Amino acid sequence: MATINDVARAAGVSPSTVSYVLSGRRPISAQTRERVQAAIAELGFHPHAGARALASSRTNVLALVVPLRTDVNVPVIMQFATAVVTASRTHNHDVLLLTKDEGTAGLERVAHSTMVDALIVMDVERDDVRLQALRKLKQPSVLIGLPEDPAGIACVDLDFEAAAAQALRHLAWHGHRKIALVGPSPAVYKRGTTYAERFLTGFTDASAALDLETMTHPCEPDREGVRACLADIDAQLPGVTALVVHNEEALRMVLEEVQAGGRRVPADISVVAICPRDVALNMPLPLTSVDIPAHDVGGLAVETAMRLLDGRPIEPVRLLPPTLVERESTARPAG
Amino acid sequence: MATINDVARAAGVSPSTVSYVLSGRRPISAQTRERVQAAIAELGFHPHAGARALASSRTNVLALVVPLRTDVNVPVIMQFATAVVTASRTHNHDVLLLTKDEGTAGLERVAHSTMVDALIVMDVERDDVRLQALRKLKQPSVLIGLPEDPAGIACVDLDFEAAAAQALRHLAWHGHRKIALVGPSPAVYKRGTTYAERFLTGFTDASAALDLETMTHPCEPDREGVRACLADIDAQLPGVTALVVHNEEALRMVLEEVQAGGRRVPADISVVAICPRDVALNMPLPLTSVDIPAHDVGGLAVETAMRLLDGRPIEPVRLLPPTLVERESTARPAG
DNA sequence: TTGAAAGCGCTACCAA
DNA sequence: TTGGTAGCGCTTTCAA
Numbered sequence: 001m002a003t004i005n006d007v008a009r010a011a012g013v014s015p016s017t018v019s020y021v022l023s024g025r026r027p028i029s030a031q032t033r034e035r036v037q038a039a040i041a042e043l044g045f046h047p048h049a050g051a052r053a054l055a056s057s058r059t060n061v062l063a064l065v066v067p068l069r070t071d072v073n074v075p076v077i078m079q080f081a082t083a084v085v086t087a088s089r090t091h092n093h094d095v096l097l098l099t100k101d102e103g104t105a106g107l108e109r110v111a112h113s114t115m116v117d118a119l120i121v122m123d124v125e126r127d128d129v130r131l132q133a134l135r136k137l138k139q140p141s142v143l144i145g146l147p148e149d150p151a152g153i154a155c156v157d158l159d160f161e162a163a164a165a166q167a168l169r170h171l172a173w174h175g176h177r178k179i180a181l182v183g184p185s186p187a188v189y190k191r192g193t194t195y196a197e198r199f200l201t202g203f204t205d206a207s208a209a210l211d212l213e214t215m216t217h218p219c220e221p222d223r224e225g226v227r228a229c230l231a232d233i234d235a236q237l238p239g240v241t242a243l244v245v246h247n248e249e250a251l252r253m254v255l256e257e258v259q260a261g262g263r264r265v266p267a268d269i270s271v272v273a274i275c276p277r278d279v280a281l282n283m284p285l286p287l288t289s290v291d292i293p294a295h296d297v298g299g300l301a302v303e304t305a306m307r308l309l310d311g312r313p314i315e316p317v318r319l320l321p322p323t324l325v326e327r328e329s330t331a332r333p334a335g
Numbered sequence: 336m337a338t339i340n341d342v343a344r345a346a347g348v349s350p351s352t353v354s355y356v357l358s359g360r361r362p363i364s365a366q367t368r369e370r371v372q373a374a375i376a377e378l379g380f381h382p383h384a385g386a387r388a389l390a391s392s393r394t395n396v397l398a399l400v401v402p403l404r405t406d407v408n409v410p411v412i413m414q415f416a417t418a419v420v421t422a423s424r425t426h427n428h429d430v431l432l433l434t435k436d437e438g439t440a441g442l443e444r445v446a447h448s449t450m451v452d453a454l455i456v457m458d459v460e461r462d463d464v465r466l467q468a469l470r471k472l473k474q475p476s477v478l479i480g481l482p483e484d485p486a487g488i489a490c491v492d493l494d495f496e497a498a499a500a501q502a503l504r505h506l507a508w509h510g511h512r513k514i515a516l517v518g519p520s521p522a523v524y525k526r527g528t529t530y531a532e533r534f535l536t537g538f539t540d541a542s543a544a545l546d547l548e549t550m551t552h553p554c555e556p557d558r559e560g561v562r563a564c565l566a567d568i569d570a571q572l573p574g575v576t577a578l579v580v581h582n583e584e585a586l587r588m589v590l591e592e593v594q595a596g597g598r599r600v601p602a603d604i605s606v607v608a609i610c611p612r613d614v615a616l617n618m619p620l621p622l623t624s625v626d627i628p629a630h631d632v633g634g635l636a637v638e639t640a641m642r643l644l645d646g647r648p649i650e651p652v653r654l655l656p657p658t659l660v661e662r663e664s665t666a667r668p669a670g
Numbered sequence: 671t672t673g674a675a676a677g678c679g680c681t682a683c684c685a686a
Numbered sequence: 687t688t689g690g691t692a693g694c695g696c697t698t699t700c701a702a
Binding site for chain 3: 015017027029032054056057114
């Protein structure tokens with residue numbers, strides 16, 4: 001492998017000049033720059049990442065911590081991950097993939113050994129034990145999610161409260177008054193992933209503000225759970241005309257069970273889903289949905305990390321406004 | 336951050352001794368080792384990854400290249416990825432996540448800049464343009480999949496031919512004679528991901544060997560595609576008593592449409608799925624399935640990379656034998 | 671506009 | 687069993 005010295009020799013300049021051509025950190029005459037670039041191309045030179053990290057204390061690598069549990073929504077995680085990788089590349093960074101099961105130790109390991117410039121952490125819980133460790137690192141971190149006490153750590157996420165409000169406003173505008181929330185599984189609430197709570201809060205608040213008759217119900221994403229959930233809803237809120245479904249795994253089964261019960265969507269009952277666009281589109285019926293913008297959130301997380309690294313100002317907590325797209329699963333209530 | 340010199344001073348030894356305690360590459364007296372380890376713990380010392388890479392030409396990082404298309408089976412990809420990360424950690428390696436869309440350039444970038452010791456590449460196509468680039472790298476690579484010409488590159492995958500044969504043998508043993516394959520979408524075949532072809536070959540060969548009456552049909556994983564596929568099958572193979580489904584996305588819809596057509600599984604028609612265990616278990620009915628052992632394949636890919644790095648012998652192409660588990664979707668044909 | 675050279679923190683060779 | 691030390695390949699300060 002060619003080194004910077006080889007390039008320097010080939011171009012008839014000093015190694016530092018080659019370095020400056022590469023980094024652009026000082027002016028170089030056009031003529032010199034060209035000779036250097038020609039030599040770089042000629043020799044197929046790529047700077048040695050380790051040497052660079054050692055000399056500059058910059059790795060150009062971001063850590064991304066993903067949950068590896070399979071009870072989480074895998075496709076959404078994958079969307080976040082690819083968004084983070086793609087965005088990182090536009091900022092000339094690579095991504096080191098860590099799994100949540102390594103816990104605090106994993107974060108400290110990569111940070112202390114200077115493998116990464118910053119960390120992006122997914123699946124953050126309300127009172128996540130990793131937060132205190134993150135605060136002590138010399139590298140900045142960005143959370144995808146919102147813990148109870150985000151002090152000192154940047155957070156980005158969808159504004160789930162606003163998402164719930166938007167779903168209800170849409171249904172209310174269509175004339176619905178009796179609306180039920182099919183929520184995530186009890187395990188999600190118990191784990192303390194706050195997006196579920198935030199959605200619930202938004203739902204309850206908006207329900208009061210709009211003077212609606214609503215109820216909420218967690219839902220185990222299997223056939224039985226869905227049946228039980230829908231039965232409870234019918235029992236507790238007879239005459240319900242609309243469902244807000246915040247449970248991607250259960251979504252398809254909810255639609256099937258509603259239909260199996262003899263009700264048509266949207267003629268007999270309207271449905272608003274909270275899910276990524278492509279999920280909403282790949283249902284038997286294109287669903288009116290509030291998008292989970294994994295791509296935007298991932299990109300914003302990277303952008304935030306970059307600002308932190310450059311010492312540029314950031315918003316400590318950035319909640320993206322939701323977007324509702326009306327498709328074919330919502331209509332005015334019958335009668 | 337503490338350096339190796341700080342540790343050496345604190346322990347009253349030379350830096351090289353600290354290094355050897357860490358690497359175990361030469362004998363150290365128990366007494367010295369303890370003093371050094373105490374100093375390491377005391378100072379919270381973690382060796383600087385870049386410095387280490389520079390001095391040893393070893394990064395302890397593996398590159399993992401994943402497809403980021405969403406038309407691929409996302410949960411399976413995620414399973415491979417987490418398996419690779421988990422296995423890498425047991426070998427004291429981390430994983431740099433690359434996306435396929437960076438193509439050859441991405442591979443060359445991380446390899447030439449010495450960011451990784453080896454590369455693991457998923458979603459390899461029959462005549463993948465990346466292969467020639469991989470062969471030129473100084474780092475070894477391991478493919479998950481099997482291209483047409485794997486010369487010079489290690490490959491690991493499930494033995495899809497054997498998987499097809501096993502599915503057919505199971506059904507034949509139950510007494511089925513008329514069996515149809517619901518295959519992946521045409522796009523998968525067109526792209527040249529060879530597992531589809533290998534499965535097809537195995538299916539056709541085993542069909543002949545077992546003297547069965549079979550047909551094969553690709554299947555677009557949406558409602559319409561599934562309906563069309565099943566209709567074709569009924570038209571071309573009237574009296575079909577069993578289905579082999581090698582299309583995870585379509586699986587649930589196949590079951591639904593079969594039922595919608597008034598047939599019960601397994602009373603009227605048996606179904607064998609080719610999919611990860613958890614997918615088979617999460618269907619309305621636990622399915623008899625040939626497992627796609629993502630975890631094993633990912634682990635084996637890492638193991639192979641490690642052997643390559645240590646100069647230990649490997650098998651150039653390692654196809655894991657399939658495992659069929661009988662559950663509740665197969666029975667003897669009616670009548 | 672460019673060059674010289676001192677490190678960055680570690681590994682591994684050569685000695686003892 | 688241990689120490690000394692020359693690099694690994696780059697960045698960046700100091701000089702010119």
